[in-house]
Amino acid sequence: MSLALVLAAGALLPGCGVLPGTDEDRRTVTVWLMRGSTSAEFIERFTRDFEKRHGDIDLEIRLQEWTGIGDKVKAALKSEKGPDVIEVGNTQVAQYVDEGGLYDLTLESARDLGMKDWLPGLAEPGRYNGSQYGIPWYAANRVVIYNKDLFAQAGIEEPPKTRAQWIADTRRLNSGGNQGIYLAGQDWYTLAGFIWDEGGELATEAKGTRRVWKGSLHSAAALRGMEFYRQLQALGDGPRDADEEHPPQAGVFAEGNVAQIVAVPGTARAIEEKNPELKGKLGYFPVPGKTAAKPGAVFTGGSDLVVRGKTEDRRSAVAVIEALAGEKWQKDLARTMNYVPNKTTLASAVAGEEGIAAMAAGAAHGRATPASPQWAAVEADNPIKAYMSKVLAGGDPATEAKAASRRITEELDVSGS
Incomplete structure (x- = not known):
């Protein structure tokens, strides 16, 4: 059976097509990776080199589907037999640790893995109660995708690097029947970045306690982030009562009269498929920050690698x-899949x-x-x-x-009170 067929079937992938040996000294490590996170060719290269x-x-190496993966991982963590290494979403680590199923990798991460250079959006959610359980693997995040022709028509020679300039440029772009930006009213991941830039949080952990979280959208800093979002969103015709997928913003941008959207760089492929005339006309820049010294904060998606606590061969x-x-x-x-590597130094x-360089910045x-x-639970019915x-x-x-903060607090209340 070819490697491609084995991958498609979700079957195991022994390196180089060689079955595990029978020597008592040989050991087999089972790894769960998510379908779409990497390619068959990458897995083949890695397996051959590692072995x-x-x-x-x-x-x-067994490929898993994202749909239903939470329950499958939880069952595996409780089982005496299961995978040794698991790829999990970076924001999922805490719930798996909370159920007592992961191995504490703090010593390994500090000693051998160069944790001081890790991307914070992968490292921080992999840490729980001061210990590192998730090791950053890859990241992806939003950037601004823009129409180079519309920028040129507006006389904008280079992308903005500050929020103030971003607003000013978007106003210039918002003319002649064009939308300066298409920003849906419920794009809360983008809002989160503005809140973080202001020094605010979506929720905070109560000092001197563990597992007591409270919503904090009502803080002065978080309100400043929402105010900036309001100003930016008003410079386009994005719906106030829907998120970026209703309708899909790639389709709106593909119509040719939208100057900017906030999305992952891969969205460009969907745009060009819908409107081939835009090929070669799309540019990318990091979400601007409050000053030109650094880009704005963004929500980091991606994956961490964890070790099942009951593995027999840590x-x-x-x-x-x-x-x-x-x-x-x-x-x-990173080069194979157009991801951001797990360290700023890479x-x-x-x-x-x-696009990927803008994402990495x-x-x-x-x-x-x-x-x-x-x-x-918060995201399930997102206040x-x-x-x-x-x-x-x-x-x-x-x-x-x-x-909204009260709703978040209620959802995060583990006591159920």
Whole structure:
């Protein structure tokens, strides 16, 4: 069976097509990676190289689907038999730790993996109660995708580097039947970046306690972030009561009269498929910050690598993570999949790709959602979205923010009180 067919079937992938040996000294490490996170060719290269360098270890790499993965991982963590290494979403680590199923990798991360250079948006959510359970693997985040022709028509020679300039340029672009920016009213990930830039938080952990989180959208800093969002959103015709997928913003941008959207660089492919005339006319820049000294904060998506607490061979599992998170394979993965490597010091690996380079610049100042095991409950019926729509429709920001903060606090209350 070809490698491609084995991948498609989600079957195990022993390196180089060689079955694990029968020697008592040989060990097999089972790794769960998510479908779409990497390519068959990358897995083949990595497996061949790893098994060559570790002659006593065989790899079984199994591809998993994102749909339903939470329950599957939780079951595996409780089982006596299961994968040794698992790729998980960076914001999922806390809930798995909370259930007691992960191995504490603090010593390994500090000693061998260069944690001081990790992207904060991957490292911070992988940390729980002061210990490192998730090792950053790859990142992706939003940038500004813009129409170069519309910028040229408006006399804008280079992308803005500050928020103030961004607003000024967007006003110039918002003429002649064009939208300066298309920003949906409920794009809460983009709002989160503005809140973080102001020094605010979506939720904060109560001092001197563990697992007591409270919504903080009503803080002065968070309200400043919402005010900037309101100003920017008003410079286009994005719906106030919907997110960026309703309708898909790629389709709106493809119509040709939108100057900017905030999206991951890969959105450009969908835009060009819908409107081939835009090929070669799309540019990218990091979300501007308050000053030109650094880009704005952005929500960092991506994956961390974890070790199942009940694995029988922690040493070999850690060896796999050390390789996947190390410089050689980080550069390979970034170039193969157009991701941001896990360290700021490796950003040069994607310097030749405009969109990925813009993404890497933003990722250096990226963040993730609050590291509460209950955060998924907040997103399930997201009060942040409703709050944004109410403010954009003219509601009092302070009043609506307090109501949304109460909802977040209730969802994060593990006591159920």
